[in-house]
Amino acid sequence: MNGKVYLVGAGPGDPELLTVRALRLLETADVVLHDDLVPDAIVALASKRALVTSVGKRCGRPRITQAGIHALMIDSSRRGLMVVRLKSGDPMVFGRAAEELNALREAAIEVEVVPGVSAMFAAAAAMQVPMTDRRTASKLILIAGQHAADKSAPPPLWSGTLPEDATLAIYMPGRDFAALARELRSAGVAGDVAVVAVSKAATPEQRVDGVRLSELETLQAGAAPLLVLVGRAMDCVLAGQGEHLIEELSAAAEGLHG
Ligand SMILES: C[S@@+](CC[C@H](N)C(=O)[O-])C[C@H]1O[C@@H](n2cnc3c(N)ncnc32)[C@H](O)[C@@H]1O
Known part of the structure; x- marks a missing residue:
C-alpha cells in the first residue's frame, strides 16, 4: 500500500511558530525531506526513527535536482512510508509546490498540504x-x-x-x-x-x-x-x-x- 506525502510549512524559522499539525506530522514521519532554510531546531523535532535528508539548493547550485526530490518522495511513498516534505514559510508561496504536486498527482500518490507562517x-x-x-x-x-x-x-x-x-x-x-x-x-x-x-x-x-x-x-x-x-x-x-x-x-x- 502506498504511503502519503505531506507538503508542510515550517514557518519562518522559530519552532514556536510551527502549526500543531506540522509538529504532529514531524513526530510521526518515516521520511523528512527539508529545505536549507528550515533550521536545525525544527528538523530536530522529527521522529528519531525518521530518515531525515536536506534537499536544499544553496547559492543556486543544486545538490539535488527538482526531479530528484520528486523521485525521493514518490519512491518513499511507494514503499508505504509517510513522507514530510518540509518547506520554509508556507509551502504554497514561492516554494515550487506546483511542480511537486503535479509530480505526485501524476504518480497517483496521495498528498496533503499543511500551511505555515509565510515570511x-x-x-x-x-x-x-x-x-x-x-x-x-x-x-x-x-x-x-x-x-x-x-x-x-x-x-x-x-x-x-x-x-x-x-x-x-x-x-x-x-x-x-x-x-x-x-x-x-x-x-x-x-x-x-x-x-x-x-x-x-x-x-x-x-x-x-x-x-x-x-x-x-x-x-x-x-x-x-x-x-x-x-x-x-x-x-x-x-x-x-x-x-x-x-x-x-x-x-x-x-x-x-x-
Ligand atoms: C524560496 S522562498 C520561500 C518562501 C516561503 N515559502 C514563505 O512562505 O516564506 C525564500 C524566500 O523567502 C523569504 N524568507 C523566508 N524566510 C524568511 C525569514 N525568516 N526572514 C525573511 N525572509 C524570509 C526570503 O525572501 C527568501 O529568499
Whole structure:
C-alpha cells in the first residue's frame, strides 16, 4: 500500500511558530525531506526513527535536482512510508509546490498540504506593523524578485503601474538595490515611499532596515533570508514604532469615546 506525502510549512524559522499539525506530522514521519532554510531546531523535532535528508539548493547550485526530490518522495511513498516534505514559510508561496504536486498527482500518490507562517506574516508580526491599513494600503502584492534559472532574460519585477494603495512583499529580492529601485520607479512607485528590509524575520538575529525609495541604493540590509516590503503602510517603520503605536492607541481611544 502506498504511503502519503505531506507538503508542510515550517514557518519562518522559530519552532514556536510551527502549526500543531506540522509538529504532529514531524513526530510521526518515516521520511523528512527539508529545505536549507528550515533550521536545525525544527528538523530536530522529527521522529528519531525518521530518515531525515536536506534537499536544499544553496547559492543556486543544486545538490539535488527538482526531479530528484520528486523521485525521493514518490519512491518513499511507494514503499508505504509517510513522507514530510518540509518547506520554509508556507509551502504554497514561492516554494515550487506546483511542480511537486503535479509530480505526485501524476504518480497517483496521495498528498496533503499543511500551511505555515509565510515570511511576510512573520515580518509583520515581529515589527508589529500591519501589511494592510485602511488609511494607506488596501492591497497586498507578493512578488518573487528572482526568477526560475531556466528563464534567459528575467521579466521585469512588474509590468505596468503598481497601485498606489498597495504593500509589496518582495521575496528573494537579491542584493542589487539600485536595480530594484529602478524597477520600482519604472512601475510608478514614488520616491518618498518607504522600503523596509527584514532579515531573518522571527529569529533571534532578526534585523529591520528602512529607507525611502529615492535612497534605496544606500540600503545596508541584513543577511539572507531577506524580505523587502514597499509601501505607505511601511512609513511607520521609518517614523519609529513608538510613534506609530501611540497613534494607533489614540485612534482606538477616540473610537471608544467618540
Ligand atoms: C524560496 S522562498 C520561500 C518562501 C516561503 N515559502 C514563505 O512562505 O516564506 C525564500 C524566500 O523567502 C523569504 N524568507 C523566508 N524566510 C524568511 C525569514 N525568516 N526572514 C525573511 N525572509 C524570509 C526570503 O525572501 C527568501 O529568499
